Amino acid sequence: MQPKRGQQLVQSLERGLTALEMALDGSVRPSEVAEALGIDRSTAYRLLYTLMAKGYLLQDERTREFTSNPAKFFQLYGKVATLLDWPDVAGGFLTRLRDESGETANLGVRQANNVIYIAHKQGQAALSVNFGLGTSRPLHCSALGKALLAAQPDAVTAEWVASAPLTAYTTKTITEPSLLKRHLGTVRADGYAVDDEETFAGVRCIAAPIHDHRQQVIAALGISGPTTRITQEQLPHFAQTVMQVAAELSAELGAPNADL
Amino acid sequence: MQPKRGQQLVQSLERGLTALEMALDGSVRPSEVAEALGIDRSTAYRLLYTLMAKGYLLQDERTREFTSNPAKFFQLYGKVATLLDWPDVAGGFLTRLRDESGETANLGVRQANNVIYIAHKQGQAALSVNFGLGTSRPLHCSALGKALLAAQPDAVTAEWVASAPLTAYTTKTITEPSLLKRHLGTVRADGYAVDDEETFAGVRCIAAPIHDHRQQVIAALGISGPTTRITQEQLPHFAQTVMQVAAELSAELGAPNADL
DNA sequence: GCGGCATGTGCGAATTACGCAACACTGAAG
DNA sequence: CTTCAGTGTTGCGTAATTCGCACATGCCGC
Secondary structure, eight states: OOOOOOOOOOHHHHHHHHHHHHHHTSOBOHHHHHHHHTOOHHHHHHHHHHHHHTTSEEEOTTTOOEEEOHHHHHHHHHHHHHHSOHHHHHHHHHHHHHHHHSSEEEEEEEETTEEEEEEEEOOSSSSOOOOOTTOEEEGGGSHHHHHHHHTSOHHHHHHHHHHSOOOOSSTTOOOOHHHHHHHHHHHHHHTOEEEESSSSTTEEEEEEEEEOTTSOEEEEEEEEEETTTSOTTTHHHHHHHHHHHHHHHHHHTTOTTOOO | OOOOOOOOOOHHHHHHHHHHHHHHTSOBOHHHHHHHHTOOHHHHHHHHHHHHHTTSEEEOTTTOOEEEOHHHHHHHHHHHHHHSOHHHHHHHHHHHHHHHHSSEEEEEEEETTEEEEEEEEOOSSSSOOOOOTTOEEEGGGSHHHHHHHHTSOHHHHHHHHHHSOOOOSSTTOOOOHHHHHHHHHHHHHHTOEEEESSSSTTEEEEEEEEEOTTSOEEEEEEEEEETTTSOTTTHHHHHHHHHHHHHHHHHHTTOTTOOO
């Protein structure tokens, strides 16, 4: 048996990382960090100063504000990106999915309670959806998120649904745990998930899971478009396309039973 | 007067970030981190565990190894990238520079004693240079780096030259501080920098600085190619092209005296 | 010039993180 | 199979680290 997981977190490191993430949303000053974390200004200053010494932040000489150092983050991202070169691997599939559907195609992975968009090809139409790369959306109300959730074992899904905050974004957002659980059951049965204006009014999304060579679900692929083009009638047709391309991408990654 | 800069670094945060960066070069285990940092295994474990709790690392259930969480870093990068969307802004200029020169075009920014490649377009020729995105090279022996260095005030440059480690990579690398200082003077006068096989034998690079709306140098743009194509005779011609495109990119960013 | 308000810095107190030691488990060697 | 060496993980006492207070300093508006 593996030892139980401990919960002794290193306080300074935890606070420092939180401060770092605050700085990423724009510039921060010691006093802001201090207030947000409930600590003394001097402590916040030392954290920020250490982050700067390590190259993660820069300090404006005049305003004394701390801002993120884009170059550092690019460097960090460059290192991890080579390990999982999604944009390159998935690029062709995204383009195909966009061209076949006419809508914005996107690819996302799970990060805690969110799905993060890591690659996309925007639709050509005048009115087309545009999610920024790197942005995140809640799992429970996005098609990509639901595709990822439904792929898990039942027990894990149930536990998550019970404990996750199911915030409502539109009137159609599913906020009832029992409803969501049943909904995810049909997602699994269908092989694709639909976000029917649950995040943004007027926007419908369809997504399917991506499996790797060990049959693990590692990402989700989908399309997003206005309800005027992705209509209820054409939805099955779009879903077919999404599942087809998703299966091909899975196959490219070495997934075993991906029938083409 | 501004207060003097303090040097009280928060130890745990500093160690934690170092551990994080170790994990980015592949998976790490507590014992490795402990040995590298000269600390106890338990301490290293707590740092890694905290990093995992904050989403920066993942732990393999079987091997117990800690690996970076690409999604997290993508998210972080996404936030800073929107502030300075280099790939999008510079993409067109890079493509033009590549097409006009026939060589790999690249864009880099400074990060401590290195230049980091944040965007590029690889040349079409069978033999063409390929730097990975996010990788770094020393300032003193790369064209981009020298273009960035030469753009600073004289005093700053002199101080840096005197204290920086001028490691030799080829026989042509300039390792003598006084020589480098004079060399950077000519770079500034010329408006472009040349890396004449100072980093890699057989590779010549040419670069020029990019200015923002406040006339500050924020990046450098250049080309890299084999010495067989970027010959000494054609060098001025290539340099002209590089400076031209660099000036246009600067203008795009709002630089005032960028003469086109 | 004066008073709020910020950053940055000593310094003592005590919280926090560290190293030690031990346990559980794994894998390899005998 | 047994043993042994090595690793991940956790509890605990101690001591070093960090924290918050207080203050110096500079900045901006009134």
